[in-house]
Amino acid sequence: MEKNQYARKYLPHPWHGLKPGENSPEVVNAFIEMTPADSVKYEIDKESGFLMVDRPQKFSNIVPALYGFVPQTYCGEGVARVCMENTGKTGIVGDTDPVDICVLTERNIAQGYILVPAIPIGGLRMIDKGEADDKIIAILKGDEVFGGFKDLEDCPPTLINRLKHYFLTYKQIPGEESVNVEIPEIYGREKAYEVINQSVKDYQAEFGS
Numbered sequence: 001m002e003k004n005q006y007a008r009k010y011l012p013h014p015w016h017g018l019k020p021g022e023n024s025p026e027v028v029n030a031f032i033e034m035t036p037a038d039s040v041k042y043e044i045d046k047e048s049g050f051l052m053v054d055r056p057q058k059f060s061n062i063v064p065a066l067y068g069f070v071p072q073t074y075c076g077e078g079v080a081r082v083c084m085e086n087t088g089k090t091g092i093v094g095d096t097d098p099v100d101i102c103v104l105t106e107r108n109i110a111q112g113y114i115l116v117p118a119i120p121i122g123g124l125r126m127i128d129k130g131e132a133d134d135k136i137i138a139i140l141k142g143d144e145v146f147g148g149f150k151d152l153e154d155c156p157p158t159l160i161n162r163l164k165h166y167f168l169t170y171k172q173i174p175g176e177e178s179v180n181v182e183i184p185e186i187y188g189r190e191k192a193y194e195v196i197n198q199s200v201k202d203y204q205a206e207f208g209s
Helices: 003-007 077-087 157-169 189-207
Strands: 028-034 040-044 051-056 066-069 100-104 114-128 135-140 181-188
Touching (some): 028 040, 100 114, 135 157, 157 181, 181 189
Antiparallel strands (some): 028 066, 114 181
C-alpha cells in the first residue's frame, strides 16, 4: 500500500489537519464543538484532536448558536495587536487557541464534531483575563432564515445581546471571585475579516504554513 493511501485511512486533526477554507475569510470552515442542545461544555483536546469534556455547564446558560473554531488559525501576537489597536488597551496577549466562531442557523443541529461552511458577518472583541479571545459571528451558508444577513447590523439586537450575555457569564460560579471577562467592542464584517486573516498569519508564524 502506498503511503498516501495509508494516510487517508485516518481522520485529520480538526485544528491542524483541516483548512480554514478556500475562500477565507468570506467563507470559512467552522469545526463545531458545541450546539445549543449541549448541557456539557466540550472542547478539542489539542494533543489528540478528540472532543473532550471541559466541564458540565453550571447553570441553565446555553450557547445560543453552533460554537467552535476555524481550523489553522491562532490567537497570537497579531490578534492581540489588532485588539489593542481597536480598543486602546495595552498589555493584551493572544489566548494561544484557534479563533472561536459562533454560527447562526435556524436548523436544529444537535450534533457537534462536524464541519460546516460559515459566512462571517461580525464579531465580539472579547478579552478574557488580559487575553484576546475574539468570537467571530457567522451564518450557516445557505441558511433559510439567516442567509440574507450580510453584516452584524442585520442581526436583531436581542440575538447579539444573548451572545454577549453567554460569553460574559458562562464561566461565573456563585460564591467564587468574578471572572475578569469583558467585551469592549462589537464589530462588523470587515473587522471580522481582519481578525480571521491575522489569526491565519499567527498560525503560520507559530506552526508553519
